[in-house]
Amino acid sequence: DAGVTQSPTHLIKTRGQQVTLRCSPKSGHDTVSWYQQALGQGPQFIFQYYEEEERQRGNFPDRFSGHQFPNYSSELNVNALLLGDSALYLCASRPGLAGSGAQYFGPGTRLLVL
Amino acid sequence: GIQVEQSPPDLILQEGANSTLRCNFSDSVNNLQWFHQNPWGQLINLFYIPSGTKQNGRLSATTVATERYSLLYISSSQTTDSGVYFCAVERTNTGKLIFGQGTTLQVKP
Numbered sequence: 001d002a003g004v005t006q007s008p009t010h011l012i013k014t015r016g017q018q019v020t021l022r023c024s025p026k027s028g029h030d031t032v033s034w035y036q037q038a039l040g041q042g043p044q045f046i047f048q049y050y051e052e053e054e055r056q057r058g059n060f061p062d063r064f065s066g067h068q069f070p071n072y073s074s075e076l077n078v079n080a081l082l083l084g085d086s087a088l089y090l091c092a093s094r095p096g097l098a099g100s101g102a103q104y105f106g107p108g109t110r111l112l113v114l
Numbered sequence: 115g116i117q118v119e120q121s122p123p124d125l126i127l128q129e130g131a132n133s134t135l136r137c138n139f140s141d142s143v144n145n146l147q148w149f150h151q152n153p154w155g156q157l158i159n160l161f162y163i164p165s166g167t168k169q170n171g172r173l174s175a176t177t178v179a180t181e182r183y184s185l186l187y188i189s190s191s192q193t194t195d196s197g198v199y200f201c202a203v204e205r206t207n208t209g210k211l212i213f214g215q216g217t218t219l220q221v222k223p
Contacts, residue, residue, distance in 0.1 A: 050209075102162035
């Protein structure tokens with residue numbers, strides 16, 4: 001039973017560029033959430049996708065956008081990268097939109113913006 | 115919004131010692147999870163425990179939802195227990211986890 005997978009593991013970009021991160025949920029899970037973790041901080045919720053729609057959004061600018069595909073996998077896109085976007089980006093999945101049940105996290109993508 | 119506070123922020127133990135990590139939250143929740151983040155950044159699920167007590171080997175957790183706190187117990191600590199421990203809560207039907215700032219644990223041989 002495969003867990004949550006993310007790609008790439010590491011990424012280096014320069015200011016102003018755009019980046020796309022990818023996530024495949026745990027088998028049997030249909031809801032995907034994205035989190036940003038800055039150094040020394042706890043993860044911060046970016047947004048959640050279910051049935052290919054954004055269902056919840058945290059306090060992040062419109063430069064952060066996403067997509068969910070029919071196979072439940074998801075992408076996180078960040079446009080016009082800033083130095084402050086350097087962080088560990090984590091994807092989580094769960095079965096069902098909300099309510100009870102644990103969320104499971106992938107290994108993350110480390111993004112460095114120079 | 116809901117606040118999540120973890121204590122202590124840092125903890126240094128000798129191998130074999132026991133410890134208790136605490137998580138306080140400011141409002142009612144329907145989901146509470148404890149995670150261990152390893153040095154490579156992976157968040158490992160320890161417990162899904164919105165209420166009650168659970169045990170898994172040397173680890174156990176208790177959540178008292180009515181008093182809005184949860185405790186994580188680590189017994190006979192090992193060097194591999196080192197890392198950051200996060201508590202995260204979810205309000206009913208929001209779908210998003212709100213994390214505390216974490217407790218950084220260092221276990222010395």
